[in-house]
Amino acid sequence: MTSLERDTRQDIVDVAERFFRQIGYQKTTVADIAKSLRMSPANVYRFFDSKKAINEAVAERSMGELEALVTAIAAEKRPAAERLREILTTTCRLNSARYLDNQRLHEMVACAMEESWDVIRAHVERYDAILRGVVADGMAKGEFTAGDARTATYCVRAAMIRFCNPLLLTQCGALPGPGVDEMIDFVLAGLGYRAAAG
Structure with a gap:
């Protein structure tokens, strides 16, 4: 895994945790996380195969x-x-x-x-x-x-x-x-x- 890939994974986890704190795990969607990072949900799924994996x-x-x-x-x-x-x-x-x-x-x-x-x-x-x-x-x-x-x-x-x-x-x-x-x-x-x- 490259440093850019590690950084992207870290960014996804950071944003997910922020959403989990603000609106809760159940209400957070992969689309929410992707939008906040200005990427597509498909791109998020390149790094995590499911919302469960992000959690x-x-x-x-x-x-x-x-x-x-x-x-x-x-x-x-x-x-x-x-x-x-x-x-x-x-x-x-x-x-x-x-x-x-x-x-x-x-x-x-x-x-x-x-x-x-x-x-x-x-x-x-x-x-x-x-x-x-x-x-x-x-x-x-x-x-x-x-x-x-x-x-x-x-x-x-x-x-x-x-x-x-x-x-x-x-x-x-x-x-x-x-x-x-x-x-x-x-x-x-x-x-x-x-x-x-x-």
Whole structure:
């Protein structure tokens, strides 16, 4: 793929995301995107074979931004518990900022989950790998009780899902329950972490 082709793909994704935010995924057409870019719908289809493929690209970019942030946190030279807390807090904060007050982005995510589950599953697998690295490091250094890092990671994600999943953020927002920090404390306790005295 040439740099011009990459730039054109990027322009299509940029415009699509703008339309998804402004009028919603369902109302956005490939013709809308093409018109905004002063190209024909057929030209858009040269780069993406369907509107679903455009949605996947928008969703992948959004998820990639989160993955880059948490990867950087995971690589820091700090105790695993601090890194895990920041990863979970950052994930919750970013998803809340993106999706809690934007029903149209919720719609896009819902469509991605219904139409493009492979894209979502791949993101979850990459995110889990980042978490697992931190959990395993904490176990290896004695911060967390030794055990199976893979299972522990699944438990961490399951415990935090209502605070991180874009769809559950609104569906569960009014339900009684712990706050994000309380839930992270619970997760750390479940991993066998005990804060150092003093």
